[in-house]
Amino acid sequence: xxxxxxxxxxxxxxxxxSSGLGRAMALEWATHGIRIGIVARRATELQRLSEELSRRxxxxxxxxxxxxxxxxxxxTASAHISTAGLPDIIIANAGxxxxxxxxxxxxxxxxxxxxxxxxxxxxxxxxxxxxxxKKGHILVISSLASFLxxxxxxxxxxxxxxxxxxxxxLRFDLIPHGVSLTTVNPGFIRTEMTxxxxxxxxxxxxxxxxxxxxxxxxxxxxxxLNFPRSLAIxxxxxxxxxxxxxxxxxxxxxxxxxxxxxx
Numbered sequence: 001x002x003x004x005x006x007x008x009x010x011x012x013x014x015x016x017x018s019s020g021l022g023r024a025m026a027l028e029w030a031t032h033g034i035r036i037g038i039v040a041r042r043a044t045e046l047q048r049l050s051e052e053l054s055r056r057x058x059x060x061x062x063x064x065x066x067x068x069x070x071x072x073x074x075x076t077a078s079a080h081i082s083t084a085g086l087p088d089i090i091i092a093n094a095g096x097x098x099x100x101x102x103x104x105x106x107x108x109x110x111x112x113x114x115x116x117x118x119x120x121x122x123x124x125x126x127x128x129x130x131x132x133x134k135k136g137h138i139l140v141i142s143s144l145a146s147f148l149x150x151x152x153x154x155x156x157x158x159x160x161x162x163x164x165x166x167x168x169x170l171r172f173d174l175i176p177h178g179v180s181l182t183t184v185n186p187g188f189i190r191t192e193m194t195x196x197x198x199x200x201x202x203x204x205x206x207x208x209x210x211x212x213x214x215x216x217x218x219x220x221x222x223x224x225l226n227f228p229r230s231l232a233i234x235x236x237x238x239x240x241x242x243x244x245x246x247x248x249x250x251x252x253x254x255x256x257x258x259x260x261x262x263x
Contacts, residue, residue: 008031009029009034009087009088009089010033010034010035010085010088011034011035011036011037011084011085011086011087011088011089012026012029012034012035012036012037012087012088012089012090012091013036013037013039013077013080013087013089013090013091013126014026014036014037014038014039014090014091014093015039015040015067015091015092015093015094015118015122016039016040016067016093016094016095016141017038017039017040017046017049017093018038018040018041018042018045018046018049019040019042019045019191020189020191020207021093021141021186021189021191021207021210021211022040022091022093022094023045023049023207024207024208024210024211025091025093025211025214025215026038026049026053027049027052027053027056027208027211028208028211028212028214028215029089029215030052030053030056030057030058031056031057031058032056032057032058033057033058033059034057034058034059035058035059035061035084035085036053036058036059036060036061037060037061037063037076037080037084037087038050038053038060038061038062038063039063039064039065039067039073039076039094039122040064040094041064041065041066042064043062043064046062046063046064047062050062059084061080061083061084063076063079063080067094067114067118067119067121067122068113068114068117068118068121069121070117070121073121073122073125074121074125076125077125077126078125081126081129086126086129086130086133086136087126087136088135088136088137089136089137089138089139090122090123090126090136090137090138090139091138091139091140091141092118092119092122092123092138092139092140092141093139093141094114094118094119094122095114095115095118095141095143096110096111096114096115097111097153097156098110098111098153098155098156107155108154108155108158111155111156111158111159112155112158112159112162114159115156115159115160115163116159116162116163116166119140119163119166120166123138123140123170127174127179130174130177130179131174131177131179134177134178134179135178135179136179136180137179137180137181137182137218137221138174138179138180138181138182139181139182139184139214139218140163140167140181140182140183140184141184141186142160142163142164142167142183142184142185143156143160143185143186143187144185144186144187144226144231144232144235145157145160146160146161146163146164146185147185147232147235147236147238147239148235148238148239148246150250151250160185163183164183164185167181167183168183168223171183171223180221181223182218182221182222182223182224182225183223183224183225184214184218184224184225185224185225185226185227185232186210186214186227187202187203187204187205187227187228187231187232188202188203188204188205188231189204189205189206189207189210190204190205190206190207191207202230202231203228203230203231205228210227213227
């Protein structure tokens, strides 16, 4: 494994790249000569990102499609390896939050399909090559909402909790093969997904700042990356409280603000 490749990779592959955190991470890693595979459903936005990446000296590879489609992701991984090579860093970023309030739960199937199965569809096709070459770093963008069940966000919390459990197991299996995996749990990020939220979002940060944090703190290939700590620590404390006490706290704040979930 080449020392320091996480800070200056030659080949990056990222899903959910057309906007928000995905777009910000693609731009954050963009340096002269880096090959970047970008995946998203919106072809027009991918093209715009491609042009900006090219202006920064990167070499973009565009793949318009849906991470829920396993066959598409298998073809995409094969195409990227054939044309750009095996990625040094794979970022499974595509995700949706789903509805909140009275309609929460009506789209749980879609949430699970994108947030959980979409991440698996992104990672699994690359594993044979990564294991064979005994290198690579996988970043999976989850959420601090994975820590505990939050009111009005059952599907989202469930999808991220399932994703974190799967990642923890996969990381253990990959260690003997020289492949690293980091589960990234951010809090609120200012993106299209959170733009019209009608409730307070404590410690919210801009997508470019979140991308810088992820790039800087992922260099050491930690098992888990939680940020911001000012939100992660209180949520972790809430997660270990007795259920009835935690629910009383939720009911107290629910009377003041609508239910919500990070990122």
